[in-house]
Amino acid sequence: MSDEARIVLETRDVTKTYYLEDVEVNALRGVDLAIRQGEMVSIMGPSGSGKSTLMHIIGLLDRPSAGEVVLEGRDVSRLAPNELAALRNRYIGFVFQAFNLLPRTTALTNVELPLVYGGVSGAERTRRATAALERVGLGDRLGHFSSQLSGGQQQRVAIARALVNAPSIVLADEPTGNLDSRSGIEVMAVLQALNEHGITVVIVTHDDRVARHSERIIHVFDGRARDEAVLADRIIAADELAALPPEEATS
Amino acid sequence: MNFVESFRIAFRALAANKARSLLTMLGVIIGVAAVILLVGIGLGVEDEVTGSLEGLGSNLLFVVPGQYEGGMGGGTPPGRRFTLDDVDVVQRRVEGASAVVPVLTAGATAKAGNRAVRVTVAGGSDLGPEVFTNELAGGRHYRRGELQAASHVVALGSKVAEELFPNQDPVGKKITLDGQRFTVIGYYESLGGGLGGDQDTQVYIPVTTAQRLFNLNSIAMIVVKAADPDQVDLVRGEVQRALEPSFGAEFTVFSQEQTLGILSDLLGTLTYMLAGIAGISLLVGGIGIMNIMLVSVSERTREIGIRKAVGARTYDILSQFVIEAVALSVIGGAIGVAIGWGGALLLSETTPVPTNVTAWAVAMAFFFAFGVGVFFGVYPAWKASQLDPIEALRYE
Numbered sequence: 001m002s003d004e005a006r007i008v009l010e011t012r013d014v015t016k017t018y019y020l021e022d023v024e025v026n027a028l029r030g031v032d033l034a035i036r037q038g039e040m041v042s043i044m045g046p047s048g049s050g051k052s053t054l055m056h057i058i059g060l061l062d063r064p065s066a067g068e069v070v071l072e073g074r075d076v077s078r079l080a081p082n083e084l085a086a087l088r089n090r091y092i093g094f095v096f097q098a099f100n101l102l103p104r105t106t107a108l109t110n111v112e113l114p115l116v117y118g119g120v121s122g123a124e125r126t127r128r129a130t131a132a133l134e135r136v137g138l139g140d141r142l143g144h145f146s147s148q149l150s151g152g153q154q155q156r157v158a159i160a161r162a163l164v165n166a167p168s169i170v171l172a173d174e175p176t177g178n179l180d181s182r183s184g185i186e187v188m189a190v191l192q193a194l195n196e197h198g199i200t201v202v203i204v205t206h207d208d209r210v211a212r213h214s215e216r217i218i219h220v221f222d223g224r225a226r227d228e229a230v231l232a233d234r235i236i237a238a239d240e241l242a243a244l245p246p247e248e249a250t251s
Numbered sequence: 252m253n254f255v256e257s258f259r260i261a262f263r264a265l266a267a268n269k270a271r272s273l274l275t276m277l278g279v280i281i282g283v284a285a286v287i288l289l290v291g292i293g294l295g296v297e298d299e300v301t302g303s304l305e306g307l308g309s310n311l312l313f314v315v316p317g318q319y320e321g322g323m324g325g326g327t328p329p330g331r332r333f334t335l336d337d338v339d340v341v342q343r344r345v346e347g348a349s350a351v352v353p354v355l356t357a358g359a360t361a362k363a364g365n366r367a368v369r370v371t372v373a374g375g376s377d378l379g380p381e382v383f384t385n386e387l388a389g390g391r392h393y394r395r396g397e398l399q400a401a402s403h404v405v406a407l408g409s410k411v412a413e414e415l416f417p418n419q420d421p422v423g424k425k426i427t428l429d430g431q432r433f434t435v436i437g438y439y440e441s442l443g444g445g446l447g448g449d450q451d452t453q454v455y456i457p458v459t460t461a462q463r464l465f466n467l468n469s470i471a472m473i474v475v476k477a478a479d480p481d482q483v484d485l486v487r488g489e490v491q492r493a494l495e496p497s498f499g500a501e502f503t504v505f506s507q508e509q510t511l512g513i514l515s516d517l518l519g520t521l522t523y524m525l526a527g528i529a530g531i532s533l534l535v536g537g538i539g540i541m542n543i544m545l546v547s548v549s550e551r552t553r554e555i556g557i558r559k560a561v562g563a564r565t566y567d568i569l570s571q572f573v574i575e576a577v578a579l580s581v582i583g584g585a586i587g588v589a590i591g592w593g594g595a596l597l598l599s600e601t602t603p604v605p606t607n608v609t610a611w612a613v614a615m616a617f618f619f620a621f622g623v624g625v626f627f628g629v630y631p632a633w634k635a636s637q638l639d640p641i642e643a644l645r646y647e
Contacts, residue, residue, distance in 0.1 A: 061560065090562075
């Protein structure tokens with residue numbers, strides 16, 4: 001993607017300070033970053049680096065102590081929780097390490113969830129949720145409960161849920177952390193395929209190998225961020241899959 | 252998100268935990284069923300008692316000496332009592348009356364052979380059966396001639412007959428009342444439980460005989476029966492005009508309606524008390540709902556986190572959990588109504604306990620259950636809605 005692409009989300013000198021049993025923790029000490037339309041970015045750092053806090057702020061789950069978060073040209077850093085909820089619904093799609101699907105609920109109903117809160121109902125909701133599941137290769141698993149799906153499949157349901165509202169950013173937090181290596185590669189392949197089709201993907205991880213699936217890595221360390229481009233040796237998950245020895249079909 | 256959506260989510264959650272939902276509902280079910288059943292019994296008893304009072308003979312006026320304003324209690328003590336002459340005055344001057352009966356009651360000991368029983372002696376007139384509706388089981392009531400002659404004849408209440416002459420026909424036998432000898436001329440059917448129970452321990456003799464037995468010139472009250480039920484008030488006026496010359500305002504006429512009013516007030520209070528007791532169990536059911544909703548909220552912390560992450564607002568979570576609690580109480584309430592109502596019908600079919608389930612009681616119980624659901628559902632739902640999505644997503 002070209003550097004001239006529109007900026008979807010930007011942080012300006014974002015700091016986050018919180019207190020753990022009266023001890024002041026400076027999780028973020030002034031982070032400036034920009035996510036552009038259509039790129040695939042990794043935010044990488046060891047645990048304790050502040051990357052989770054940064055993810056919460058980018059995902060509008062949390063507000064910065066100081067600084068600005070600009071989403072689609074609008075400063076959202078001081079909005080009330082309910083306003084943030086509406087923005088998350090519209091602009092952010094989450095993929096979590098632990099999948100976080102609703103238990104005892106079908107794949108289709110799980111994917112419909114953001115549409116429920118977005119006010120989409122009836123046939124339109126089912127149509128869009130079905131399309132999202134087809135997009136991640138689970139068109140034949142609509143009525144399956146989470147417990148009837150493998151880890152890789154569950155994570156793909158979660159990706160479909162993240163996609164279904166056509167968000168500005170799909171934010172994936174350690175998306176392969178709970179998966180075996182093959183399922184992990186499959187999930188990365190799905191994310192890369194989506195990115196090929198113009199969806200902005202942000203991956204938060206501590207794993208260098210996962211991070212190298214993206215076009216750009218933002219390293220976070222001690223609450224600060226710096227950029228590093230990794231264009232040359234980007235890992236293409238589809239090639240990895242082809243290189244793996246053939247296994248018994250999982251789906 | 253709209254309301255229908257909240258309903259769908261709530262019912263899906265309840266269906267996912269069927270056993271728990273059912274047990275939680277049980278508290279409300281029992282509460283509502285108890286309210287309906289107990290109120291049904293209260294109203295049923297009220298109906299039966301007032302019904303049996305009406306059975307005493309409608310159109311009755313009870314004239315007693317003394318001034319009473321409110322109910323039968325209180326008032327000033329009578330300055331002068333009625334005598335049989337006053338009965339004559341009423342009889343002559345009140346045209347709308349079909350029967351005028353003097354009544355004098357007092358306690359006495361009845362003996363037959365070596366058996367003795369404490370009884371209430373009711374002195375009346377030959378017109379007694381016109382006014383009171385006891386059924387003779389055998390023999391006869393005393394006649395006008397026996398009243399005028401102050402004969403020593405007696406008719407026994409069913410319990411008295413049983414006590415003194417077990418498994419025998421008492422007619423023609425001799426008994427003594429406070430030592431004086433009487434001939435039994437008849438005995439009555441039992442009036443059963445309730446207020447009627449009293450009358451089974453009475454014995455009936457002519458009022459003239461009673462005055463001599465107890466050495467009195469006076470009588471306790473005059474019972475007047477109006478010939479036409481629509482003319483009770485007219486007759487009341489006539490009675491008042493008849494007695495005013497000799498008593499002034501020193502007497503009171505109670506209509507049967509007033510007596511009934513006092514009784515149904517009393518029984519109504521009793522019904523409210525029963526409803527209150529049953530209401531407490533409904534309240535306990537509500538606490539059960541709150542308890543299980545709190546458990547449910549903490550169990551589903553992660554679900555709440557997911558919902559918030561994908562865009563649920565405070566209101567969405569709040570309404571989801573309130574609707575769950577209300578659904579528990581309303582479904583429980585409906586089942587409770589069915590059980591309470593069915594139980595009341597069964598009870599009146601299979602036992603002598605009368606019941607009367609009114610739409611009012613059903614609606615009350617149901618809406619109270621609804622209110623309990625809202626009241627006890629709001630706090631857990633509010634707790635759920637205030638969860639921080641980040642914390643909630645981390646929750647194991």
